[in-house]
Amino acid sequence: xxxxxxxxxxxxxxxxxxxxxxxxxxxxxxxxxxxxxxxxxxxxxxxxxxxxxxxxxxxxxxxxxxxxxxxxxxxxxxxxxxxxxxxxxxxxxxxxxxxxxxxxxxxxxxxxxxxxxxxxxxxxxxxxxxxxxxxxxxxxxxxxxxxxxxxxxxxxxxxxxxxxxxxxxxxxxxxxxxxxxxxxxxxxxxxxxxxxxxxxxxxxxxxxxxxxxxxxxxxxx
Amino acid sequence: xxxxxxxxxxxxxxxxxxxxxxxxxxxxxxxxxxxxxxxxxxxxxxxxxxxxxxxxxxxxxxxxxxxxxxxxxxxxxxxxxxxxxxxxxxxxxxxxxxxxxxxxxxxxxxxxxxxxxxxxxxxxxxxxxxxxxxxxxxxxxxxxxxxxxxxxxxxxxxxxxxxxxxxxxxxxxxxxxxxxxxxxxxxxxxxxxxxxxxxxxxxxxxxxxxxxxxxxxxxxxxxxxxxxxxxxxxxxxxxxxxxxxxxxxxxxxxxxxxxxxxxxxxxxxxxxxxxxxxxxxxxxxxxxxxxxxxxxxxxxxxxxxxxxxxxxxxxxxxxxxxxxxxxxxxxxxxxxxxxxxxxxxxxxxxxxx
Numbered sequence: 001x002x003x004x005x006x007x008x009x010x011x012x013x014x015x016x017x018x019x020x021x022x023x024x025x026x027x028x029x030x031x032x033x034x035x036x037x038x039x040x041x042x043x044x045x046x047x048x049x050x051x052x053x054x055x056x057x058x059x060x061x062x063x064x065x066x067x068x069x070x071x072x073x074x075x076x077x078x079x080x081x082x083x084x085x086x087x088x089x090x091x092x093x094x095x096x097x098x099x100x101x102x103x104x105x106x107x108x109x110x111x112x113x114x115x116x117x118x119x120x121x122x123x124x125x126x127x128x129x130x131x132x133x134x135x136x137x138x139x140x141x142x143x144x145x146x147x148x149x150x151x152x153x154x155x156x157x158x159x160x161x162x163x164x165x166x167x168x169x170x171x172x173x174x175x176x177x178x179x180x181x182x183x184x185x186x187x188x189x190x191x192x193x194x195x196x197x198x199x200x201x202x203x204x205x206x207x208x209x210x211x212x213x214x215x216x217x218x219x220x221x
Numbered sequence: 222x223x224x225x226x227x228x229x230x231x232x233x234x235x236x237x238x239x240x241x242x243x244x245x246x247x248x249x250x251x252x253x254x255x256x257x258x259x260x261x262x263x264x265x266x267x268x269x270x271x272x273x274x275x276x277x278x279x280x281x282x283x284x285x286x287x288x289x290x291x292x293x294x295x296x297x298x299x300x301x302x303x304x305x306x307x308x309x310x311x312x313x314x315x316x317x318x319x320x321x322x323x324x325x326x327x328x329x330x331x332x333x334x335x336x337x338x339x340x341x342x343x344x345x346x347x348x349x350x351x352x353x354x355x356x357x358x359x360x361x362x363x364x365x366x367x368x369x370x371x372x373x374x375x376x377x378x379x380x381x382x383x384x385x386x387x388x389x390x391x392x393x394x395x396x397x398x399x400x401x402x403x404x405x406x407x408x409x410x411x412x413x414x415x416x417x418x419x420x421x422x423x424x425x426x427x428x429x430x431x432x433x434x435x436x437x438x439x440x441x442x443x444x445x446x447x448x449x450x451x452x453x454x455x456x457x458x459x460x461x462x463x464x465x466x467x468x469x470x471x472x473x474x475x476x477x478x479x480x481x482x483x484x485x486x487x488x489x490x491x492x493x494x495x496x497x498x499x500x501x502x503x504x505x506x507x508x509x510x511x512x513x514x515x516x517x518x519x520x521x522x523x524x525x526x527x528x529x530x531x532x533x534x535x536x537x538x539x540x541x542x543x544x545x546x547x548x549x550x551x552x553x554x555x556x557x558x559x560x561x562x563x564x565x566x567x568x569x570x571x572x573x574x
Contacts, residue, residue, distance in 0.1 A: 173315055177353035186327060193331070 005210040006203065015133070018140030021199055025148035026192040030116040035152055036184030038108050042165050045153030047094040047101050049146035051112055054090035055083040056145075060121045060138035067126030076114075079122045084113035117141055152187050238335070241499060242295035244448045248439040249302040249494070255435055256428035259364040260310035264428050266370060270314045272301035274321035282330035296335045300324050303343035303494055306429025307487055307534075308350070309361040310368055311396055316357055320350040340541045341501045344491075348534040359530045360398035361425035368396055399425040403486035404530040411471045412481055419484045430490035433483075440493045449497040452509040457492045458483070460517030470525065488520065491533045501541045508551035515547070516540035 013021050024030040031052075038044045059079045067075055087109060094101055102109060121141055125134040158164050160178030162171050177183055256264035279297035283290055304320050324346030332338045351358045362368055402412035402424065414424045422432035430436070443449040462479050469478030483489060496502065496516055503512045519540055523532035 173319060175319070175353045177349060180352065189331075190327075 002210045003207075005206050009203070009206050015136055016140050018137055018142075019144045019147065020195065023144040023148055023195055024117045024120075024141050025145055025152075026188065026195045027199075028120075029192075030120055031145060032188070034108060034112065034115070035149060035188050037181050038105060039149055039153035039184055039187075040156050040160065040179045040181075042150065042153045042157050043097050043101065044105060045149040046146075047097050047105065048108065048112065049142075049149050050094050051087050051090055051109065052115075052117070052145050053142040054093065055086045055113065056118055056121065056142045057135070057138040058086055059083050059118050060125055060134050061131075063122035064125045064129065064131055064134040067122070072123065072126070075122060075126060076119055079118055080114040083118055084110065087113050117145060148188075148191070151191060152184065155187055155191075156183065239293050239295060241448050242299055244443065244446055245299050245494065246295060246302065248442060249299065249306060249429070251439070252306055252429040252432060252435060253302065255422065255432045256306065256310065259422065259431075260362065260366075260428060261368050263368045263370050264310045267308065267310065267312060267314065267317050267428070268302055268305040271305035271317045271321045272298050274318040275301035275304075275325050278322050278325035279329075282325060283334070286330070286334070288334075294335055297325060300329070300343045300346070304346045304350075307343075307347045307427050307490065307495075308358060309398075309426075310428050311360070311362050311398065312357055313354075316350050316354050319353075320346040322346075323349040336500055338500055339544070340538055341495055341498045343498075344495050344534045344537045344541075348538060351529060351531070351534060355529060359400070359404070361401055361427070362396045362398055363425050364423050364431075366396055401426045401486055401530065402481055402484070403524070406470045406478075406481060406485060407524070407530060409470055409472070411473050411477070412485070416480055416484070419481075426485070427487055427490065430487045433489060436489050436493055443493065443497070449493075450506055450509055452506045453497050453502055453513045454492045456510045456513030457496055457517045457520075458489070460514040461488060461492070461521055464518065464521035468521075468525065482521075482524070486524075486531045487533045491520075491537060492517075495534075495537055496540075501544060503544055503548050503551065505548070505551050505555065507555070508547050511551070512540065512544065512547050515543065 018024060022028055025032065025035045034048050034052075038048055059082055062082055063075060063079055066078075070078070091102060091109070098104070121134075121137060125137065154164060156178045158169060159171065159173070159175045160183070161176075162169055162174045178187070253265060253268045256268075275297040279294075280290055301321050304324060305317055308317060308320075324342035327349075328340050328345035329335070329338045329342040332340075347358075402414050402419070405412040418424060419431075420433050422435070424431060440449070440454055444451045444454075462483060465479045465482035466475035469475050471478050471481065487495075496513070503509050516537060520533050520536040523536045523539075527535065529535070
């Protein structure tokens, strides 16, 4: 059993894990309220993603810089405060998407300042992690969040309202139920299963390439 | 003594998946035949569409999971037929197909396939259709009205003729669509339908759920064949009747309310075919009694306060979620009773000695 290539793949994928392998929403199940409730429209998905990117990167970097000198609880509070300030400053970035987007998203804008992705990454990079890795993690996790939200919201808008970014699209079926929050759970779960299946297939392929004699069934789990 | 070696299970019940499913299919075929009598061949086409979609989706899922196809597993046929019979005869083929696909692809196989689904797939499929296309799912044609096989109902359903006084806004009428008496009850009014006609199934409603006498006969057959334990449907129907009597939604009093509640919508059909799914119902008979009563209360609560005209499917899904807990506590209760019984017997034995 040759696992060398798998180990190399795992080591390499650590740098970009937040984007696909450990996607914060679809694999780790973080920040689920945003993925489920606000994703009935691609515009909302993009707006929340922009705000998340703007707030997550500075928070993680701050945590990396001052985290060693502070205990956990004030660190989280500082990150939340910083995140809140940045989100308020970044609001003009999302208003061009839609004039009433801040009213429509409502409570989901302020609560974005303390979500599980921010707390997870801030605590993870508080100690003993290279600065570059903290930056890459912040970038890839926010990218992964954006990818998941855009996918979910695009699917829900396309099939639930037969539009994409507000532009009508002709489709054979309009599944209005996709617009309700409960279907956000279903779409997230299905995409999560898809992501996991793709990752498993990819790893299985690497394993089979390095172990050509391994049988097709039961050799890799 | 001659010992015979064989693999487990060594103690078998007479009922198996195939006997339960074939019994149900037989009865659903009777209901489909009645639907064909009332609404023409389109009713059969809708059933066929649902069954074919369910079978194909099931086969694809089984193959994707790396299993072998089991021709003895008739559950997708039952799922398809249940979905179709809970719909009006004018329903679009796309909607029936989508509901069947949802039932198999979302509610059944992600949880492990036949025998492992926590929610009844047919109920989940119907609920999906009810949420996504409520106008089409809750508008019914009159029995014996001519319904074209391939009529573009989904496009022409701009027009509805309501039985509760709303003026018809006619744009283009292919088939006049009416509301089920359950919608009239929801508006706290008394349905104008004759009770005897309702008993015979001569009123607008879901294809398979209006034939009250036939459904009651089906219930008797299922109980006689031991396919369904009597505790479940009886406790369910009794609790529904009790609530309908105590808290009538019409001004005409408890007795009439009971009759109209029981014969309208999917209540009886659901109590006989949807609630009694062996996979999503409790295992012990005492738990079945409790579960049936619980589901009945939830159904009537949803009817009183629900958003949709027919909320039985949501009530069943809600009740399904409690089945593992009911099974767990019932098992604990049974053990407690058994232990107390043993202790009493021991005490008696020691007194006798």
